[in-house]
Amino acid sequence: xxxxxxxxxxxxxxxxxxxxxxxxxxxxxxRYVAGSTLDAALPVVDRLAADRLVTLDHLGEDTADAxxxxxxxxxxxxxxxxxxxxxxxxxxxxxxxxxxxxxxxxHDGEKIALExxxxxxxxxxxxxxxxxxxxxxxTTVDSTLSVLAExxxxxxxxxxxLQAYLRRTEADCRDLAGAGSRVRLCKGAYDEPASVAxxxxxxxxxxxVRCLRILMAGEGYPMVASHDPRLVSIAGALAESCGRGPEDxxxxxxxxxxxxxxxRLAARGRRMRVYVPYGDEWYxxxxxxxxxxxxxxxxxxxxxxxxx
Ligand SMILES: Cc1cc2nc3c(=O)[nH]c(=O)nc-3n(C[C@H](O)[C@H](O)[C@H](O)COP(=O)(O)OP(=O)(O)OC[C@H]3O[C@@H](n4cnc5c(N)ncnc54)[C@H](O)[C@@H]3O)c2cc1C
Numbered sequence: 001x002x003x004x005x006x007x008x009x010x011x012x013x014x015x016x017x018x019x020x021x022x023x024x025x026x027x028x029x030x031r032y033v034a035g036s037t038l039d040a041a042l043p044v045v046d047r048l049a050a051d052r053l054v055t056l057d058h059l060g061e062d063t064a065d066a067x068x069x070x071x072x073x074x075x076x077x078x079x080x081x082x083x084x085x086x087x088x089x090x091x092x093x094x095x096x097x098x099x100x101x102x103x104x105x106x107h108d109g110e111k112i113a114l115e116x117x118x119x120x121x122x123x124x125x126x127x128x129x130x131x132x133x134x135x136x137x138x139t140t141v142d143s144t145l146s147v148l149a150e151x152x153x154x155x156x157x158x159x160x161x162l163q164a165y166l167r168r169t170e171a172d173c174r175d176l177a178g179a180g181s182r183v184r185l186c187k188g189a190y191d192e193p194a195s196v197a198x199x200x201x202x203x204x205x206x207x208x209v210r211c212l213r214i215l216m217a218g219e220g221y222p223m224v225a226s227h228d229p230r231l232v233s234i235a236g237a238l239a240e241s242c243g244r245g246p247e248d249x250x251x252x253x254x255x256x257x258x259x260x261x262x263x264r265l266a267a268r269g270r271r272m273r274v275y276v277p278y279g280d281e282w283y284x285x286x287x288x289x290x291x292x293x294x295x296x297x298x299x300x301x302x303x304x305x306x307x308x
Contacts, residue, residue, distance in 0.1 A: 003291045007191035010287035011062075020283060028300060031256040032289045033059070034278045038079055041278035044255075045092055048274050051266045053250065054092040055132060056083075059279035060100040066112065069102035073116045075279070077123045084127030093130040095275060096120055098144055114147045121155040132159035132182065132223075137190040138166055138197065145172065156180050159223065163188030164208035165197045173211045177218025184223040184252060185211055189288045209234055216242040216249065223273070225252040227261070236270075246270055254289070 009015040019025055034044040045054050058075045060068075076094060083089040101116035103109050117133070124131045133148055135141060144160065151158045159182030162169050166188060176183050187204050188197065198204045208231055215222035216238040224235040232251060239249050250271035253262050266272040277285055290296050 002294065002297060004191050006287055006291035006297065010284045010291070016283050019287070024300065025286075028290075028296065029282055029286050032254065032277070032286060033282045034255055034276045036278070036280050036282075038075075038082065038278065041276065042082065042086070042088075044278075045088055045276060046086075048255075048276065049088060049091040051272075052091075052262060053271060053273035054088075055095045055252070055273055055275050056092060057095045057097075057134070057275060057277040057285075058100075059277050059285055060281040061097045061136065061284050062099050062104060063102060064104070066102060066105060069100070069105070069112065069116055072100045073119050076120045080120070080123040080127040080129070083129060089127040089129040093132065094120070094124060095132045095134050097134045097136060098147060099136055099140065103140060103143060103147075110143050110147065113143075114150055117147060117151060118154070121151055121158060125155065130157045130159065130182070131155070132184055133161065135161035135163055135186075135188075138192050141166070141168070141172075152180075157182065159184060159221075161186055161225070162211065164211050165192060165199075165204045167196060167198065167207075169207065169211055170214065173214040173218075177214055177220050179219040181218075181220030182223060183215055183220060184225045185215060186225040187228075189292070205231065212238055216244060222249040223252050224249065225275070227253050227258045229261075232261075232265070257289075 034041040041056065045056065048054050056079060058072065058079060060072050063069045063072065076096065080094060083092050096117060098113040098117060102112035105112055121131050133144055135144060148158060148160045161184045162172050162176070164185060164187050173183065185208065187208060198207055212222065212224065212235060226232065235251065246269050250273050251265055252273045252275060255274050255276045262272050262274060290300060
């Protein structure tokens, strides 16, 4: 119920104004977001890259006009040039939301997003790194997978996220378990109806394991995006039973969540990648993180009412 309310608020402009102006927000946002500019984020990446890999997200989603989509592409191009120049591209790639580069634009949205994503891939190729497409709500999955297929014809290393809470995802995992494919498997962060998604936590977890089994048994490169200790340990066991070494898959977690566990896995020789978001457009991302963590919500709501 609370999760549904917060995820609805993530798309409300009235709530956005309230949350953005509340004094308490800044401290909580700083836990999950590496800074509002590239200059602020790069030292964070540099520090993390000492023992972990990184994927950077220039925050933004649901872009409503073509100029804004172009600005986002420019921001990624600058970011990738900087990763190349500083040598960080060896340890850091980028994650892109297609809705930030035009997927929802009324005319030819998907085509515009494809062309914009192609420019980002070209910049990544110049820098010597990779791109992974984030996955948004279920209405975007077909479009995102079709953009992925187009991009992979020229850039076979482009990866994508699949969400275990969607009923269709086992089939998508089968389609994307082939050689060269990079799949980031997560549970899913949006409020989806029962007609398309498992809504019970235990069912989502079981689906995650079924999907992971398919990816680990396949020929691609599984990216295990979860902070859930049970799933982290199941991933290790599945990798071993499928004959995968530590270089043949990776764990991924979000910046600011279970940092100690991230360092522990890296110290044990596991490939560990941190998803690092930065930029001004943190509202939607931040609300999804709040929705995942009831303890944060209680603290945030109390502070909002008393000090906001
Ligand atoms: C690298 C990466 C990329 C992602 N990309 C996408 C995407 O493209 N599309 C999408 O829908 N979702 C994405 N997600 C989010 C994902 O779908 C989940 O919502 C999120 O990871 C929480 O699920 P979990 O597997 O960690 O399990 P959970 O059961 O939710 O959490 C396990 C434990 O992790 C800790 N934890 C989890 N969330 C928080 C939090 N917000 N604050 C503090 N502690 C927390 C808690 O200790 C919790 O008990 C991504 C996640 C990761 C790690």
